[in-house]
Amino acid sequence: QVQLVESGGGSVQAGGSLRLSCVASGFSYSRSSRYCMGWFRQAPGKEREGVANITSDGSTSYADSVKGRFTISRDGAKNTLYLQMNSLKPEDAAMYYCAATVPAFVFPGVACSRPFPYWGQGTQVTVSS
Secondary structure, three states, X not given: OOEEEEEOOEEEEOOOOXXXXXXXXXXXXXXXXXXXXXXXXXXXXXXXXXXXEEEOOOOEEEOOOOOOOEEXXXXXXXXXXXXXXXXXXXXXXXXXXXXXXXXXXXXXXXXXHOOOOEEOXXXXXXXXX
């Protein structure tokens, strides 16, 4: 059973930084399969949006709103996904979720286009102006 557990949220002032972590367990895949892990966020009254994702090959992509400020990375040995958030803005305040796709034999370019059935419980980020 796959479990994703986020941590690292908190309250910071605008311009500050936070690093979110997501520890994955129960996740198994073969070396020839690919998967995608991502960070999503949802603010009150708004739809959930993708923030950043990373494939098992290490390819990354970011929402335009966070490019140049956020960095997604992963440590395979620790089964941990990270999101380094710098220059935080009040509009970055939201509940942040870690998610993962089911590993599959797919081309690299489509790994993050697949559904994300695995989700963590979320970690709250508050940014004050």
